[in-house]
Each structure stands twice: as structure tokens, then as C-alpha cells.
Amino acid sequence: MDDLRAAFFTALGLMVGLDRDLVAIVCLSLSVSLSAVGLATVLALPLGAAVAVWRFPGQALVRILLNALMGLPPVVVGLMVYLLLSRAGPLGTLGLLFTPTAMVIAQCLLVTPIIAAFTRQTVADLHEEYAEQLRSLGVGPWRTLWTLLWDGRFSLLTGILAGFGRASAEVGAVIMVGGNIHRVTRVVTTTIALETSKGNLPLALALGMILMLLVLAVNTTAMVIQDAARRVYG
Amino acid sequence: MTPAAILPLVVHDLCYEIGGKHLLDGISFRTAAGPRTVVLGPNGAGKSLLLRLCHGLLQPSAGTIAWAGTTPETARRCQAMVFQRPVLLRRSTAANITYVLRLQGIPRRQRRARMMAVLEQAGLLPLAAQPARVLSGGEQQRLALARAWALKPQVLFLDEPTASLDPAATQAVEAFLDHIHRTGTKIIMTTHDLGQARRLADEILFLHHGRLIEHAPATAFFSNPQSKEATTFLEGKLLW
Numbered sequence: 001m002d003d004l005r006a007a008f009f010t011a012l013g014l015m016v017g018l019d020r021d022l023v024a025i026v027c028l029s030l031s032v033s034l035s036a037v038g039l040a041t042v043l044a045l046p047l048g049a050a051v052a053v054w055r056f057p058g059q060a061l062v063r064i065l066l067n068a069l070m071g072l073p074p075v076v077v078g079l080m081v082y083l084l085l086s087r088a089g090p091l092g093t094l095g096l097l098f099t100p101t102a103m104v105i106a107q108c109l110l111v112t113p114i115i116a117a118f119t120r121q122t123v124a125d126l127h128e129e130y131a132e133q134l135r136s137l138g139v140g141p142w143r144t145l146w147t148l149l150w151d152g153r154f155s156l157l158t159g160i161l162a163g164f165g166r167a168s169a170e171v172g173a174v175i176m177v178g179g180n181i182h183r184v185t186r187v188v189t190t191t192i193a194l195e196t197s198k199g200n201l202p203l204a205l206a207l208g209m210i211l212m213l214l215v216l217a218v219n220t221t222a223m224v225i226q227d228a229a230r231r232v233y234g
Numbered sequence: 235m236t237p238a239a240i241l242p243l244v245v246h247d248l249c250y251e252i253g254g255k256h257l258l259d260g261i262s263f264r265t266a267a268g269p270r271t272v273v274l275g276p277n278g279a280g281k282s283l284l285l286r287l288c289h290g291l292l293q294p295s296a297g298t299i300a301w302a303g304t305t306p307e308t309a310r311r312c313q314a315m316v317f318q319r320p321v322l323l324r325r326s327t328a329a330n331i332t333y334v335l336r337l338q339g340i341p342r343r344q345r346r347a348r349m350m351a352v353l354e355q356a357g358l359l360p361l362a363a364q365p366a367r368v369l370s371g372g373e374q375q376r377l378a379l380a381r382a383w384a385l386k387p388q389v390l391f392l393d394e395p396t397a398s399l400d401p402a403a404t405q406a407v408e409a410f411l412d413h414i415h416r417t418g419t420k421i422i423m424t425t426h427d428l429g430q431a432r433r434l435a436d437e438i439l440f441l442h443h444g445r446l447i448e449h450a451p452a453t454a455f456f457s458n459p460q461s462k463e464a465t466t467f468l469e470g471k472l473l474w
Contacts, residue, residue: 129321130321132317133315133317133321135291136291136310136314136315137314137334137385138311138337139337143337147323147333151324232365
């Protein structure tokens with residue numbers, strides 16, 4: 001109970017005082033997660049839509065794989081990216097290990113299957129409604145993809161938010177490929193892990209509250225926009 | 235470049251079966267440009283199926299569908315179809331029209347003018363900026379019609395276009411259909427509404443249980459049906 005109270009006041013003090021370290025950590029967290037989600041969205045939207053709409057051999061297998069990859073363990077992804085980017089690995093010459101870029105890559109790999117699986121479901125439902133009309137209008141396979149993606153834009157936002165939630169919450173992958181280096185690759189989740197292991201529980205709790213507030217803020221904004229737009233566009 | 239005429243349409247011995255069940259059997263007819271063709275019959279007669287087969291949305295199990303001097307794929311580009319429930323994009327009314335104009339490769343400069351002309355003819359210009367999905371049922375169906383008409387089709391298929399509409403909306407849709415007909419587009423539509431068939435048809439294809447029972451000019455069909463099924467149907471009795 002004391003720890004909780006201490007945490008609450010610590011958090012308040014840090015936020016109100018705009019502590020420089022805290023601001024840097026939060027900014028890095030946001031920039032890594034948002035970049036990862038942005039990149040994942042660009043990859044996952046066409047992928048999910050194509051699996052939903054196009055007919056090709058092995059389609060059922062791809063669907064199962066996408067759903068299964070949603071549960072990819074972050075440490076496994078971290079390990080794979082670590083091996084890829086380490087000096088002995090195939091991409092070692094790029095010198096990306098222990099940089100925010102490596103963290104973005106790892107989170108992107110984690111988040112892409114989630115957004116792709118959501119997209120697949122949303123687009124498949126829309127396709128059922130639109131398929132006959134689009135065929136009647138003579139819409140080709142690629143244009144069908146973009147038409148369905150655009151028309152499903154509000155529902156797709158839910159998948160993207162789920163991806164953002166996963167990215168901002170995870171610690172296993174970013175700690176392995178980022179190294180939790182002060183002022184370079186230290187984000188909110190890795191700081192929580194560090195401060196807890198140092199026994200600095202009030203600070204760890206405070207950061208936890210701040211992280212939840214951040215995620216809540218992003219989700220609330222997105223939901224408000226989505227509801228308003230849905231009411232307008234139907 | 236004006237595409238070559240795809241009419242007359244000649245259907246020969248058309249069959250469609252699923253799981254051993256013959257939903258359409260041995261349908262043969264010829265229809266030319268000009269008269270409004272109404273496919274009439276009780277529910278389950280196979281009217282919607284016939285339209286979808288002619289439009290190329292389904293493949294026949296047997297028989298042929300021949301458009302004048304061209305393949306069915308090419309012919310489809312000169313056709314359009316409106317379904318019982320309008321499938322509109324989740325965009326504005328105007329955007330639904332410019333979508334098909336863009337499909338046709340109309341340059342951006344001309345798209346707006348043509349979109350406005352189409353909407354004005356459909357009586358929907360004041361609603362141009364509204365999201366298509368908040369329009370009323372009748373307005374949505376008129377938009378679907380306007381969108382089909384924007385393609386400048388030679389043949390317009392309509393599958394029970396006013397079945398879900400109230401009388402006022404039905405009247406507005408029929409008036410627009412009349413205009414489309416007068417600009418030279420061939421209308422082929424299904425209905426189970428006798429009154430509508432009497433109002434609109436120049437030519438009747440009467441289907442029952444997947445078979446073409448009668449094919450006649452509308453006046454002849456309504457005044458002097460040749461078959462027992464048609465007579466029963468015209469008397470307003472249930473037919474199965």
C-alpha cells in the first residue's frame with residue numbers, strides 16, 4: 001500500500017516536473033512503437049487483404065500460420081533479430097544491433113501478424129458483401145484489394161490498435177536487441193524491468209502507470225475518431 | 235471509340251445445376267435491343283440465377299450464352315447490374331459515382347462534370363456530399379442505378395430492384411429506369427410484382443421451376459397467356 005502511494009506521488013512528480021530522463025524515455029518508447037506499427041501496417045494491410053480475397057494454393061495454411069504467428073513469443077523474435085544483426089550474423093555489417101532501429105525491426109516482426117490477421121478477417125467480411133457488385137463493375141484483383149481496404153478503414157483501425165498495444169507493452173524483444181542502454185535504447189518497459197531488479201519499486205510502479213496512461217490515451221483518441229467517423233460514414 | 239453492339243443476346247439450352255439439382259433447365263430465347271424485357275415468375279423460379287448467368291457472374295453447367303460477335307468477358311464490360319439490395323461503397327454519394335468513372339479511365343478533369351450530370355438526372359445532386367449509407371432505401375437504390383448508368387452500359391440487368399422499397403421510392407426508381415431506357419440502354423429485369431411487370435414490360439420471359447414456360451410480347455402475355463402456369467400466376471393464385 002505504501003509502495004503504491006509512493007508510486008503515485010513519484011509518478012505525479014515526474015510528470016509534472018517533466019523530468020528530462022522520463023521525457024526522453026517516453027519519447028523513445030512512442031517513436032519505436034509507432035514506427036514499428038507504421039511499418040507493420042504497410043506490410044500487413046495488403047498481406048491480410050490478399051489472403052482474404054485472392055484464391056491461391058495453400059491459402060488455408062497461410063491463414064493458420066497468420067493466426068498462429070499472433071502468439072509469437074517476443075523473446076524468440078528478439079533472439080532471431082539478435083542473431084541476424086549481431087556481428088557474426090548475415091546483416092552484422094549494418095551495425096544495427098543495440099540501436100532503436102533494431103528495436104523497431106523486432107517489434108515490427110511481432111506486430112505484423114496481428115495486424116494481418118485482423119485485416120484478413122475484416123476484409124473477408126467486407127468481401128462477402130461486395131464481391132458480386134465489384135465483379136459486376138469489372139474491378140480487377142488489385143483494385144479490389146485497395147477498395148476493400150479503404151472501405152474497411154474504420155474496422156481496420158482496431159487491428160492496428162491491437163498491434164500498437166502489443167508493441168508498447170513488450171519488453172523481451174527490445175531488451176535483447178536494444179540492450180537497454182541509458183539514453184540510447186532505454187524505453188519505458190525496459191526501464192520498469194531494470195528499476196524493479198534494482199529494488200526501486202516506486203519508480204517502477206510509477207513508470208507502469210505512465211505507460212498505461214499513454215496506451216489509454218492513444219486508444220481513446222483512436223476510438224473517438226473511429227466512432228465519430230463511423231457515425232458519419234455508416 | 236464506341237464499343238460494338240453486343241445485342242441481340244441468344245441463349246441456347248441453358249442449364250444450371252448444383253448438387254444434382256437442376257435450378258435452370260433447357261432455357262432458350264433470343265432478345266434484341268429495344269424492348270424492356272421482364273423476367274417474371276414466382277419466387278424460386280430461377281429469375282435471379284438467369285440474370286447472373288447472362289451477366290457472367292456464374293458459369294452455366296450446360297448450354298450457351300451468346301452475345302453478338304463477342305466473348306462473354308468483353309460483353310460484360312458493356313453491361314451493368316443492380317441488385318435487390320444496393321451495394322454502395324462506404325463513401326459519399328458523389329464518390330460512389332466517381333469510383334466507376336475512374337474505373338472507366340475517365341480523366342480527372344471530366345469526372346466531376348459527368349458525376350454531377352448523372353446525380354442530377356437521378357435527382358440526387360443535393361445529396362452529393364452525404365455518405366451513401368445514410369441515404370434512404372429508395373435513394374440508395376437510385377444511386378446504385380445512377381452508378382450503373384454512369385458506366386453507359388448497352389444492357390442493364392436489374393434483380394428485383396424495388397422489392398424492398400415503398401411505393402413512392404418505387405415510383406422514383408421506375409421513372410429513372412424509364413429515362414435510362416429512353417437513352418437506349420436495354421433493360422432486362424426480374425420481378426415477382428405483377429403490377430410492376432404490367433407497367434414496365436415490353437416483353438415477358440415467364441419462368442417456373444427453372445424452365446422457360448412462355449416468351450411473348452407483354453400485351454399478348456397479359457391478355458392471352460398460353461400456359462396453365464402463366465394463367466394461374468396472372469390470376470394472383472399461388473403457384474408451386
